[in-house]
Amino acid sequence: MTQGGLCVKGWNVHEFVHDPTRLTRPLIRGETGFFETDWRTAIGLAAKRLQEIVAKHGPDAVACLSSSKCTNEENYLMQKFARCAIGTNNVDSCARLCHSSTVVGLTRAFGESAMTNPIEEIEGAQVVFVIGSNTTEEHPLIARRVVAAVDKGAKLLLADPRTIELSRFATIYARLRLGTDVALLNGMMSVIITEGLYDRGFVETRTENFEALRKTVERYTPELSAEITGVPSAQIAEMARIFASSKRSMILYAMGITQHTTGVDNVLAIASLAMLTGNVGRRSSGISPLRGHQNVQGACDMGALPDLYPGYQRASDSEVRTKLEREWGARPPEKPGLTITEMFDAALEGRVRAMYIMGENPALTDPDSSRVEKALRSLEFLLVQDIFMNETGRLAHMVLPAACFAEKDGTFTNTERRVQRVRRAVPAPGAAKADWEIISLLSAGIGYPMRYTSPKEIMDEIARLTPSYAGISYERLEGFGLQWPCSSPDHPGTRVLHHRRFSRGRGLFSPVEYEPPAERTSPEFPFALTTGRLLPQFHTGTMTRKSPTLEREAPECQVEINPRDAASLNVRTGQFVRVASRRGSIKARALVTDAIGERTAFIPFHYAEAAANILTNPALDPNSKIPEYKVCAVKIERCE
Amino acid sequence: MTAVVLSTKRVVELVDELMKDFEVVAPVESRGDLLLVPIDDAEEMTIEYSNSNVSPKDLFFPQAERLFEYSVGRGTFRLRARPERRRRLIFGIRPCDVAGLRYLDASFGGDITDPNYWSRRANTKLVCIACTKPCTESCFCTSTNTGPSPTTGFDVALTPLRDRFLAETLTESGRRILKSHSRVFEPLAEDDLAEKEKRVVLARRRFKRRVDVARVVEGMNHLFRNDIWESVAKRCLRCGGCTYVCPTCYCFDVFDWSRDSSGERLRHWDSCQFVGFGRRSGGLNARPTQVERLRQWYYHKFSYSIDQLGMLGCVGCGRCVEACIGNIDIVQVLNELARM
Numbered sequence: 016m017t018q019g020g021l022c023v024k025g026w027n028v029h030e031f032v033h034d035p036t037r038l039t040r041p042l043i044r045g046e047t048g049f050f051e052t053d054w055r056t057a058i059g060l061a062a063k064r065l066q067e068i069v070a071k072h073g074p075d076a077v078a079c080l081s082s083s084k085c086t087n088e089e090n091y092l093m094q095k096f097a098r099c100a101i102g103t104n105n106v107d108s109c110a111r112l113c114h115s116s117t118v119v120g121l122t123r124a125f126g127e128s129a130m131t132n133p134i135e136e137i138e139g140a141q142v143v144f145v146i147g148s149n150t151t152e153e154h155p156l157i158a159r160r161v162v163a164a165v166d167k168g169a170k171l172l173l174a175d176p177r178t179i180e181l182s183r184f185a186t187i188y189a190r191l192r193l194g195t196d197v198a199l200l201n202g203m204m205s206v207i208i209t210e211g212l213y214d215r216g217f218v219e220t221r222t223e224n225f226e227a228l229r230k231t232v233e234r235y236t237p238e239l240s241a242e243i244t245g246v247p248s249a250q251i252a253e254m255a256r257i258f259a260s261s262k263r264s265m266i267l268y269a270m271g272i273t274q275h276t277t278g279v280d281n282v283l284a285i286a287s288l289a290m291l292t293g294n295v296g297r298r299s300s301g302i303s304p305l306r307g308h309q310n311v312q313g314a315c316d317m318g319a320l321p322d323l324y325p326g327y328q329r330a331s332d333s334e335v336r337t338k339l340e341r342e343w344g345a346r347p348p349e350k351p352g353l354t355i356t357e358m359f360d361a362a363l364e365g366r367v368r369a370m371y372i373m374g375e376n377p378a379l380t381d382p383d384s385s386r387v388e389k390a391l392r393s394l395e396f397l398l399v400q401d402i403f404m405n406e407t408g409r410l411a412h413m414v415l416p417a418a419c420f421a422e423k424d425g426t427f428t429n430t431e432r433r434v435q436r437v438r439r440a441v442p443a444p445g446a447a448k449a450d451w452e453i454i455s456l457l458s459a460g461i462g463y464p465m466r467y468t469s470p471k472e473i474m475d476e477i478a479r480l481t482p483s484y485a486g487i488s489y490e491r492l493e494g495f496g497l498q499w500p501c502s503s504p505d506h507p508g509t510r511v512l513h514h515r516r517f518s519r520g521r522g523l524f525s526p527v528e529y530e531p532p533a534e535r536t537s538p539e540f541p542f543a544l545t546t547g548r549l550l551p552q553f554h555t556g557t558m559t560r561k562s563p564t565l566e567r568e569a570p571e572c573q574v575e576i577n578p579r580d581a582a583s584l585n586v587r588t589g590q591f592v593r594v595a596s597r598r599g600s601i602k603a604r605a606l607v608t609d610a611i612g613e614r615t616a617f618i619p620f621h622y623a624e625a626a627a628n629i630l631t632n633p634a635l636d637p638n639s640k641i642p643e644y645k646v647c648a649v650k651i652e653r654c655e
Numbered sequence: 656m657t658a659v660v661l662s663t664k665r666v667v668e669l670v671d672e673l674m675k676d677f678e679v680v681a682p683v684e685s686r687g688d689l690l691l692v693p694i695d696d697a698e699e700m701t702i703e704y705s706n707s708n709v710s711p712k713d714l715f716f717p718q719a720e721r722l723f724e725y726s727v728g729r730g731t732f733r734l735r736a737r738p739e740r741r742r743r744l745i746f747g748i749r750p751c752d753v754a755g756l757r758y759l760d761a762s763f764g765g766d767i768t769d770p771n772y773w774s775r776r777a778n779t780k781l782v783c784i785a786c787t788k789p790c791t792e793s794c795f796c797t798s799t800n801t802g803p804s805p806t807t808g809f810d811v812a813l814t815p816l817r818d819r820f821l822a823e824t825l826t827e828s829g830r831r832i833l834k835s836h837s838r839v840f841e842p843l844a845e846d847d848l849a850e851k852e853k854r855v856v857l858a859r860r861r862f863k864r865r866v867d868v869a870r871v872v873e874g875m876n877h878l879f880r881n882d883i884w885e886s887v888a889k890r891c892l893r894c895g896g897c898t899y900v901c902p903t904c905y906c907f908d909v910f911d912w913s914r915d916s917s918g919e920r921l922r923h924w925d926s927c928q929f930v931g932f933g934r935r936s937g938g939l940n941a942r943p944t945q946v947e948r949l950r951q952w953y954y955h956k957f958s959y960s961i962d963q964l965g966m967l968g969c970v971g972c973g974r975c976v977e978a979c980i981g982n983i984d985i986v987q988v989l990n991e992l993a994r995m
Contacts, residue, residue, distance in 0.1 A: 019708060020980035023894045023929075029719055030923065035912050155892045159980045162890065166982065183889050494686075550893060563910050564923060567931030568893075589938060 022155040030562035038416035039445025062460030064396040068369045074102035078358040081108040081319035082374030083308035086425025088473035089450040090317035099345040100463035104352030108314045111355045115639035116273040117304040120282025126519025131301030131512045138163045139299040141261035144172040147271020151180040152550040178610040191244040193543045194532035194646045200284035202240025204232040206255035214293030224524040231526030259292045263299040274644040278636040280527035290522045296513040306430040313428035321352030326481035354640045359390035369396040378406035379555040382631040382642040405557045418443035425470045435496035532646035533634035540648035552621040572625035573606035575617040581607040591654035599629035659840040661820045669839045670697035677744035705790035710902035715775045726917035738774035746782045751972040753808040754801035755902025761964045783809040788861045793973030798866040801970040803858045870993040875958040888945040890981035895926035897975035
């Protein structure tokens with residue numbers, strides 16, 4: 016998969032694994048702060064608190080957050096814990112915050128929401144269209160494949176508000192305005208239809224609702240599209256022609272597409288572009304929603320979602336619930352639970368009284384973090400399970416020490432649907448335990464025993480209940496793993512989805528109109544702010560900022576602004592600026608660069624001391640409930 | 656030169672014998688990777704191998720190690736360093752890596768010696784197995800004059816002949832190994848030495864990747880400001896992998912961890928490819944972009960090393976090519992430099 020390569024984080028991962036500040040003992044909050052305790056006391060107390068709250072307020076007063084950093088087995092147990100031990104569908108994970116719009120959008124268009132083609136096929140593409148993905152910094156080992164494709168003669172089309180590193184390899188680089196992706200994609204499709212470049216055969220035999228798409232996109236002439244996006248019309252037309260000219264055109268996208276109030280619309284437009292040109296279901300084509308954690312795909316597959324059970328089986332389907340009940344010995348609830356963003360609203364309103372958070376740091380990762388912190392503080396019982404103390408743990412009543420990926424067995428499902436083994440390489444520090452062990456202990460503590468002796472047994476249960484994982488077992492995962500769907504013990508796994516037939520039958524064109532971001536710039540807040548990651552850091556830095564080598568690479572938050580804006584603000588690189596939105600403000604150093612357009616700013620979200628999410632807008636996509644991390648309005652002032 | 660013969664059938668027997676006197680590190684295949692790791696049983700090792708994915712430098716200079724611990728008491732200060740002094744033997748180190756160790760010996764030696772490195776190095780014997788063909792598609796040791804056969808730096812060199820190895824030594828410690836295990840060795844047959852020469856010539860011919868290193872070294876005098884550095888650097892994804900897998904890269908950083916009245920000093924590998932490597936207080940960076948950083952790596956290996964240590968800083972193992980996620984191939988770069 017990685018061809019023996021690692022990115023800078025992989026090479027230095029040992030630094031956080033062996034960090035002396037790892038959590039090694041369960042911690043209970045006392046009057047003067049946390050004190051250490053043993054497992055028996057901790058589990059006993061946590062179980063008692065959860066039981067009390069369930070008895071008093073009902074199971075839906077408890078909410079669980081599962082984790083894309085944990086194994087499939089652990090995610091499976093967390094949703095089973097919520098559904099059987101507690102009795103609620105209130106289980107979600109940070110996948111909500113990165114790809115829930117992909118889940119909704121691609122399920123509607125294709126019937127399946129995962130990356131359609133394997134990573135290695137990127138190298139064989141004739142055209143690679145990267146939109147809303149800073150692949151080099153966020154998925155370096157996939158960027159490697161993109162560059163390899165260019166080396167072999169592929170054309171690279173790139174659309175991004177920032178001049179990212181891949182632009183050096185791009186045939187066309189389109190710098191579009193923040194949140195105008197639908198207008199760009201509709202503009203491209205309009206050219207493809209008007210100039211007759213679309214794949215008639217594919218459209219007729221494999222898709223439906225083409226006429227509706229035509230009607231909508233035809234209005235997005237290159238000129239109109241140019242006006243909205245800021246990309247010259249000739250460039251839009253040329254991108255359209257290049258994309259449509261090949262039967263091996265691949266689209267790669269990430270958070271730049273999904274984290275908008277129009278996230279689902281963006282995904283639908285991408286799906287339409289791929290279908291329109293016949294680029295689905297064959298080698299080196301299709302759509303690649305790039306997943307950011309090692310197991311975002313798996314966390315979703317395992318049903319750590321409030322409305323879906325393992326393998327995306329619907330909570331509303333009583334036959335599914337009966338099947339699960341037979342195996343689980345408890346009937347899972349029917350009513351859909353709360354999404355991650357809704358959980359915090361519910362906490363503020365007193366509907367949720369307890370949260371069990373495994374391997375996540377919502378105090379920093381969720382938009383409008385001041386509000387999230389208030390919600391977490393309002394809980395009667397907050398139980399956090401992590402490898403380090405973090406911003407969320409500091410608010411908890413109890414913190415349980417977990418083993419990290421290098422200290423346990425299990426499986427991860429990567430971005431190309433490949434289920435792979437992870438193996439214990441080093442012992443966990445102190446009394447830390449694997450998450451699956453902790454969940455099992457806690458579950459037994461509240462009267463729903465989980466009797467697993469190893470993750471392998473959990474996977475066997477997953478295979479029995481999850482059609483797309485039915486053929487997966489540890490024996491078969493030796494070597495390079497298996498790509499789901501893998502429906503039986505002799506099924507070889509599936510390289511390319513939607514070959515000959517879409518999962519839903521015919522591919523569905525869903526025309527979408529351009530809608531501006533929820534928050535627009537104004538005289539008071541004249542900058543459009545977008546957020547993202549830097550290569551050496553990961554997420555809220557709970558791991559990478561513990562690594563001295565990685566932290567040295569990007570030790571502080573820098574706000575990227577354009578030289579013209581810097582001149583009018585009288586700011587130079589290295590000077591402190593205050594960035595304020597309607598929700599809060601942060602102080603950080605300016606980085607003056609023409610990699611970003613005028614009246615636009617970029618802030619990485621890794622830094623607790625200058626947390627980007629104090630600024631971001633919690634406005635949600637109506638269908639997927641993903642927040643609009645990628646656009647909000649801010650003002651910037653020089654700090655005197 | 657002392658030379659005897661070891662039958663392929665008796666390699667396991669020899670390693671079993673060696674394990675009585677040494678912790679033996681040998682090539683082991685694990686899920687498609689080739690590791691040089693301590694073995695518990697001679698049967699674990701393989702002698703059908705190319706070379707380890709990462710260089711064996713970490714056996715002497717680990718990626719992370721504790722240099723010392725300290726504690727402060729009432730009016731006392733205790734400092735404890737516990738260098739490793741295990742008797743070790745690497746069975747099956749490749750010629751390029753023997754050359755890499757010679758380079759590290761010079762770097763960690765000289766006027767001020769590194770105690771941690773040398774406590775391991777001085778207690779480790781090297782049994783080198785010559786290559787009969789390129790280890791990977793990337794290696795080019797014939798150009799750097801570090802393979803496919805070792806010429807110096809080893810205790811025992813084994814060259815594969817048909818169904819046996821020619822075992823040679825140049826050192827007293829190597830002679831002791833051959834002598835104390837004389838039971839498993841056989842005397843030299845008449846044409847064994849000639850057979851070896853033939854095989855070395857044949858092996859050399861199999862190496863198709865070649866670089867005119869002398870030309871590269873000379874060219875470095877006038878290529879500092881050449882555009883090539885920019886075109887190569889734009890592919891670099893700043894992972895540092897080339898320096899981590901390299902048998903000669905020795906840069907490290909030290910960190911102190913203290914809690915209450917005690918603590919420890921750690922040493923981790925560092926890399927000149929990192930932006931933080933050259934950053935000074937106040938933010939000034941001697942090598943602000945990847946262009947300067949990448950160029951530094953090449954200049955260190957093909958110019959500065961020659962001035963400083965009198966040897967090339969590259970042993971032609973090709974691991975940096977295999978590890979590079981930016982698809983940078985040192986052989987292509989060097990050949991381009993040589994053409995200029």
